[in-house]
Each structure stands twice: as structure tokens, then as C-alpha cells.
Amino acid sequence: MFGLLFSLKSFTAKMDPTSADKGNLGVPQLPGQGCSFHSFRTNTYKLSFTETPSGIKIILVTHPRTGDLRDSLKYIYNLYVEYVVKNPLYSPGTPIRCELFNTSLDQYVRSIL
Amino acid sequence: MPPAGPRSGDAIFASVERVNAELFTLTYGATVRQLLTDLEEVEEVNKQLDQMGYNIGIRLIDEFLAKSNISRCVDFKETADVIAKVGLKMFLGVNATVTNWDAEGTCCSIVLEDNPLVDFVELPDTCQGLHYCNILSGVIRGALEMVSMKTEVTWLRDMLRGDDSFELQVKLLKQVPEEYPYKDDE
Numbered sequence: 001m002f003g004l005l006f007s008l009k010s011f012t013a014k015m016d017p018t019s020a021d022k023g024n025l026g027v028p029q030l031p032g033q034g035c036s037f038h039s040f041r042t043n044t045y046k047l048s049f050t051e052t053p054s055g056i057k058i059i060l061v062t063h064p065r066t067g068d069l070r071d072s073l074k075y076i077y078n079l080y081v082e083y084v085v086k087n088p089l090y091s092p093g094t095p096i097r098c099e100l101f102n103t104s105l106d107q108y109v110r111s112i113l
Numbered sequence: 114m115p116p117a118g119p120r121s122g123d124a125i126f127a128s129v130e131r132v133n134a135e136l137f138t139l140t141y142g143a144t145v146r147q148l149l150t151d152l153e154e155v156e157e158v159n160k161q162l163d164q165m166g167y168n169i170g171i172r173l174i175d176e177f178l179a180k181s182n183i184s185r186c187v188d189f190k191e192t193a194d195v196i197a198k199v200g201l202k203m204f205l206g207v208n209a210t211v212t213n214w215d216a217e218g219t220c221c222s223i224v225l226e227d228n229p230l231v232d233f234v235e236l237p238d239t240c241q242g243l244h245y246c247n248i249l250s251g252v253i254r255g256a257l258e259m260v261s262m263k264t265e266v267t268w269l270r271d272m273l274r275g276d277d278s279f280e281l282q283v284k285l286l287k288q289v290p291e292e293y294p295y296k297d298d299e
Binding site for chain 1: 179183
């Protein structure tokens, strides 16, 4: 999954006709640098993606006919801040095991579908 | 083009939850006092405050990004501006200015006219080496590290030592790109 997003991102940046600085394909980028895709669709699902400048990536895999989910991804980032980042027992960089985050995320995702 | 983020933190400062300023000042003072008692050496206290700030900064950055709606800054100049105008206002409620750029644009000073941390504080003679607000430099260092900028933050002027304002020097050491963390044969 990471490899897919990583390569796709570097690919979309490379394709960008508006950017002057092309660089080489596969050269590491700063998180949030250059352009980035926000979703792609296959015949069976749609994948929505966002990345913050701090390198947090949020991905939603949904029905192929769902609309623009960028605002939802932003909302989820806010949930992450409230329930994960502000949880003193969570150490950054480790898997998220926060009950409150899980339940509120679950609730939110159910509400948007 | 992504929508530009706010150029001032006033609106965010008005909308976030705040605590009483005196409670905040006194809590910080009590923390520093306890560190002085525990660690005895002023140098050690400076180090500890910086480390505490760093730990705050690496978490604070996400809250900052989520609430301020700021996308990636194009260069370090913009970054420094955003710290001074949006970041410090949003979390401390103070106004700051950016000055003293060097020729390469990698080193600048952030000047604070006001600092809620130091209300009621006087440094006794035994603590002259103490950087009382060292936690702030740690926060900035930690936060910038999370957005892939290695920096060095030092205090140039300190009101507690008789200067007329607080001046923080922020120096960009290098930018670290995101690396592909797996080897080909894994």
C-alpha cells in the first residue's frame, strides 16, 4: 500500500506540466511537496488520499461512486489530532490503539456514507 | 492552487479553547522550579526544558496544521513568517516579528515583545545561566522537525536578563525528504 501511494505521488508530481522543476522520477520528495493526487477510481472501488505536511497519510477506500471526500479526510485528521496526538499515552510513530479514536472514527464514517 | 492559509492567527486564537493565563504562567513556573530542585545544575535544566519542548512540538505540529489549514510553505522565509504570525499567536496569544535574515535565507530572528511565560519571574543570581523559556525553542525545533526541517533554535535576547525583548534565532540546517523505507529485496 505504501509503495503504491509513494510511487503514484512521485509519478503525479513528475507528470505535472505546470511545475518548472521536474527532477528525476523516484527522487525522494519532501512530504506535501509538489502536486499530489487526492483520489483514484477503479471499477470496484475508489481510493481517497490526503497527506499533511507532517507526513500523516489518511486513506479511505469506498464505493466507486462516492463523491469528493477531501473534507471528510480533513475531518478525520482533526479527529486524529484530538484523540491520538493529544493522548499522552500514545507515543508518536507507533500503531494507534486508542479506543476513543476508533469509536469516534467509526461513528463519523458511518455518518458520511 | 490550494487555498492559502490564514496570514494571522487572530481568528484561530479566538476560536480555540484557552486556559487562564495566570494558571498557565504559574504552572510553567512551578515546573521550572521543580526541575531546578531535581536537577540542581542550571545547564541540565536548560537541556531538560528543551527536550520537554521538543516532545510538545512533535505533537503540536499536527494540531497546528489541522486547525490553521495551512498547506506546505514554499520556502523557509514563509515558514518563519507563519511561525511568528500564526503559530505563536494561536498557541501563546503573542505577536511576533521576523527580522535579521542572513543572505542565504536560512537564518533569522523571531522577536517577541511580550511573553506570558515570564510574568512574575525574576531570575535570582544563582540562576543567571538559565534560559527560562527554553521550552519555546524546543517546541519550535520539534515542530519544524516534523515538517522535515532540521533546525537549531537559540536565544539571543532575553528580557529576564535585562534585554528589551525576547529574540529567538532559528537556523535551518537541512531539509530531509521522505525516503522509501523498504529495500528492494524485502
